[in-house]
Amino acid sequence: MAGLRGTSALVGVADDASPTGELELTGRALEAAMIAEALADAGLSLSDVDGVTHAMSSMGLAEYLGIHPRFTDSTLTGGSSYEIHVEHAAAAIHAGLCEVVIGVYASTPRSDRTRGRGGQGGRPMTGPNPAAEWETPFGLRMPMGPYAMAATRHMHQYGTTSEQLAHIAVSTRAWATKNPKARYRTPITVDEVLASPLQSSPLHLLDCCLVTDGAGAFVMTSADRARDLAKPPVYVLGAGTCHDHAMISQMPDLTVTPGAISGANAFSMAGIKPHEVDVLMAYDSFTITALLHLEDLGFCAKGEGGPFVEDGKTGPGGSLPMNTNGGGLSYTHPGMYGMFLLVEAVRQLRGECGPRQVPGADIAVAHGSGMVLSCMSTIVLGTGATV
Amino acid sequence: MSPSPEGQRRIEPPVTTTSEPFWDATRQRRLLVQWCIDCGRPIFFPRDVCPRCLGTDLEWRSSPGTGSVYTFTVEHNAQTAGLAAPYAIALIDLDEGIRMMTNVVGCPPEEIYVGMRVTVTWEALSDGRNLPQFEPV
Numbered sequence: 001m002a003g004l005r006g007t008s009a010l011v012g013v014a015d016d017a018s019p020t021g022e023l024e025l026t027g028r029a030l031e032a033a034m035i036a037e038a039l040a041d042a043g044l045s046l047s048d049v050d051g052v053t054h055a056m057s058s059m060g061l062a063e064y065l066g067i068h069p070r071f072t073d074s075t076l077t078g079g080s081s082y083e084i085h086v087e088h089a090a091a092a093i094h095a096g097l098c099e100v101v102i103g104v105y106a107s108t109p110r111s112d113r114t115r116g117r118g119g120q121g122g123r124p125m126t127g128p129n130p131a132a133e134w135e136t137p138f139g140l141r142m143p144m145g146p147y148a149m150a151a152t153r154h155m156h157q158y159g160t161t162s163e164q165l166a167h168i169a170v171s172t173r174a175w176a177t178k179n180p181k182a183r184y185r186t187p188i189t190v191d192e193v194l195a196s197p198l199q200s201s202p203l204h205l206l207d208c209c210l211v212t213d214g215a216g217a218f219v220m221t222s223a224d225r226a227r228d229l230a231k232p233p234v235y236v237l238g239a240g241t242c243h244d245h246a247m248i249s250q251m252p253d254l255t256v257t258p259g260a261i262s263g264a265n266a267f268s269m270a271g272i273k274p275h276e277v278d279v280l281m282a283y284d285s286f287t288i289t290a291l292l293h294l295e296d297l298g299f300c301a302k303g304e305g306g307p308f309v310e311d312g313k314t315g316p317g318g319s320l321p322m323n324t325n326g327g328g329l330s331y332t333h334p335g336m337y338g339m340f341l342l343v344e345a346v347r348q349l350r351g352e353c354g355p356r357q358v359p360g361a362d363i364a365v366a367h368g369s370g371m372v373l374s375c376m377s378t379i380v381l382g383t384g385a386t387v
Numbered sequence: 388m389s390p391s392p393e394g395q396r397r398i399e400p401p402v403t404t405t406s407e408p409f410w411d412a413t414r415q416r417r418l419l420v421q422w423c424i425d426c427g428r429p430i431f432f433p434r435d436v437c438p439r440c441l442g443t444d445l446e447w448r449s450s451p452g453t454g455s456v457y458t459f460t461v462e463h464n465a466q467t468a469g470l471a472a473p474y475a476i477a478l479i480d481l482d483e484g485i486r487m488m489t490n491v492v493g494c495p496p497e498e499i500y501v502g503m504r505v506t507v508t509w510e511a512l513s514d515g516r517n518l519p520q521f522e523p524v
Contacts, residue, residue, distance in 0.1 A: 133400040134432045135488050137518060139467035140460070140476045148460035149478060156458070156501035201461040249478055249488040250432070254458055 003269040006387035007094040009226035009233035010086070012042025012219030015343040017181045017332035021212040022111040028064045030106035034217035035065070042219045043230030044100060049219075051092060051101030053085035055336060061104065071098035077243065079283055080368030081105075082218075082338040083377035087239035089220045099221055106215035107334035131247050141200050143285065144208060146248035146372035148200035151288040153254040155202065157303065162202050164306035165287040166193035169206050169329055171315030172284060176326025178316065178356035183212050184330045207287040209328035209337070216339035218346070223387070234346045237363070237382045238270030243375035251373060255303075259296035259367060259376035266365075266378035267298070274298045277380075278361035279348045280320060281341035283369035284327040290314075293367050294322075297378070321358045324348060338368035342379065349383050362386055397469030399512050406433045408447045413517040416509045418450040420485060431485035452507030453524070454481040461496040475499050479521050493522030 014037035016023060016030075025033055039045060051071030054061045058074045071092045075084050082103055089101040140146065154160045170190055176182035188206065196205040226233035242258035242265075245251045267273065274297060282293035291305035299320060300308040314322035323329070325344040328337045345364035347353050363386060366379045402410045412419045421430040423437035424444040436443050459477035462470070475491040477499070491499050492508065504524040509517035 128403070130432050133403065133406060137398050137400045138476050138488050138490050139397070139462060139465065139470040139474060140488065141462055141464070141466060145460055145462065145476060149458045149476075152460060152501065153458035198463045201463065203460075247432075247488075249486060254478075 004090045004094055004239060005237050005269055005271065006235045007223055008090040008220055009223055009235045010218055010342065010346050010381065011221055011226050011229045011231065011233055012038040012040070012044065013217070013343040013346045014038040014041060015214070015216035015340055017183065017212060017214040019181065019183055019185065021183050021210070022114065023108055023213040023215065026108040026111065027106065028061070030108065030215045031061065031104045031217070032065065034106060034215045035102055035104050038102065038217035038219045041231060044219060048100045049102050051089060051098035053089060053101060053103040055081035055085070055105065069098065071101060077375035077377070078370030079285065079336045079338045080241070080370035080375050080377040081336055082342055083366055083368035083379045084241055086218070086220065086236065086342060086379050087241060087377060090236045090239060093220065093222050099225065101220045102217060103220075103339070104217040105336060105339040107336065108213040109211055109335060110213050135247055135249055143372055144200045144203060147286040147288050148203045149248060150254040150292065150373060151202050154288065154291070157255055158306065160291070160306035162194055162204070163190055164310055165207055165291065166190040167309045167312065168284070168287040168290050168314065169193045171309070171312050171318070172323050172327040172329045174315045175324050175356055176330035178354070179326045179331055182326040182331045183210050184326075203286060203288070209285045209333035210330070212332045212334055214332035214334035214340065216343045218339070218342055232350055232384060234349045234381050234383065235387045236379065237272070237386060238266040238268070238380035239378065240265030240269065241375070241377040243370075245374055246371060248372045254373075255292070257292050257296050257369070257373045257376055259293055259369070259378065262376040262378045263297040263367065266380050270380035270382070272363060272380060277363050277365050278321070279324060279345060279358050279364040280314075280322045280367070281324070281345045281364065282322055282367045283337060283341060284323055284329050285333070285337070285369065287329070289369055289373070290322065292373070293369065297365070297367060316356070324353065324356050324358060336370075338366070338370070338377075341366035341368060345381050349381060395468040396513060397518075398467065399514070400518070405435055409433055410516050412447075413509065413519065414515050416517055418452040418507050418519055419447040420450040420481070420483060421445050422448050429483050429485045431487055450481060450483060452481070452519075454479045454505060454521070456491065456499060456501055456503045456505060457486060458501055459491060459499055461499070477521065479505060487519070490520045491522065492520045
């Protein structure tokens with residue numbers, strides 16, 4: 001399945017976060033700053049843009065920027081929205097619907113709280129909400145509770161331990177020590193993770209992602225046009241998406257995510273196997289989330305994620321560098337973190353990551369996870385050497 | 388399940404026209420499950436069409452209210468009105484073949500395990516309805 005392989009490329013990226021957890025700008029101003037930075041990174045200008053993606057309001061964004069795109073996408077699947085935006089943009093560019101697409105995300109939950117200002121407001125829930133009837137009354141903490149339930153079930157079926165989950169937090173923090181923008185940069189130990197307060201059992205505080213301000217943007221264009229731009233193109237080699245539930249109580253098997261399908265389809269389109277992946281950016285809302293991704297993407301067999309991460313192979317110097325920016329666990333997590341997976345993957349493939357650079361990285365995977373293990377979207381990216 | 392120290396009540400479920408028979412039956416502490424007559428299979432959450440065959444010939448049947456714990460979590464840092472930590476939330480696989488979210492009550496949370504056999508019990512809501520909860524058999 002060649003599909004979209006190598007037909008479009010990410011040509012500009014930007015992201016921002018801070019060790020304080022807070023950013024100065026917010027809302028559209030922050031989005032516009034990210035777009036300006038990503039366009040400059042690409043060597044393009046706003047007048048080149050003819051496609052817009054935004055998980056809340058592509059129309060509102062275009063209006064704010066004063067542009068009139070011929071491709072628009074407001075797909076909202078939670079944290080995987082941005083991987084889907086890349087997938088859709090790649091398809092639209094390949095089909096000739098548009099040529100230059102921007103995607104952007106900005107969210108400032110931490111400073112909104114400390115400065116007492118309201119957010120920009122999300123898209124209101126539309127349509128029926130069965131969770132109000134069949135989940136909310138039981139007091140499941142969101143979004144932590146559903147992931148805790150997945151961890152309990154995984155432990156029951158496969159003997160996975162809290163120590164093994166803690167190894168993911170430890171390896172991810174080790175990466176964060178190499179990212180000056182990361183919220184937390186002090187190394188941690190397995191014992192410290194296990195000693196952190198229990199939240200929704202079996203998850204401890206350090207099994208959980210941050211709540212920080214953060215923002216990012218990307219620019220995509222056709223492979224032909226990409227070759228003439230400022231930076232080496234990072235080609236979209238494969239893309240796949242799948243979702244199977246909205247409420248955790250409707251998830252068929254809490255140990256298998258729809259990533260088993262999105263990943264297989266994306267890898268097939270790219271023509272790669274897991275062992276060829278140099279950098280894995282796998283959404284780590286919680287340690288269990290990353291563990292399930294490792295299994296469902298085929299880096300290890302189902303049920304073997306615990307032993308797989310125990311030797312630190314996903315940390316610096318390991319055989320499978322995972323979440324090299326410090327992840328949602330230690331870098332930043334403004335709510336829908338999928339944008340940061342893409343930005344870091346692009347920078348790794350360009351060799352721009354300084355002390356955390358994975359030497360010779362040619363293939364990176366950005367695997368977004370949305371809502372409560374609900375919607376997975378997998379993007380395989382490659383350097384010019386891969387096309 | 389005891390109210391939180393603030394005395395706030397638990398968030399109570401709304402009723403839709405689709406689910407009205409379910410909630411009405413809870414007034415008599417009866418657990419109803421929706422079945423598709425065409426497929427012969429149970430449906431949860433309640434719908435207007437069968438999620439397998441899109442059939443609309445559905446009926447409500449009494450459930451024995453027995454099942455086992457598929458998975459659970461114990462909330463240690465509650466942020467929900469009306470629920471005092473620690474408390475347990477579980478997904479229960481009912482014996483007729485549906486899965487529902489609920490609380491497990493009637494035992495210390497640390498005694499709950501995956502596969503534990505449970506049976507339905509009820510917690511009064513403010514309007515005469517009852518909320519299904521499960522306790523060890």
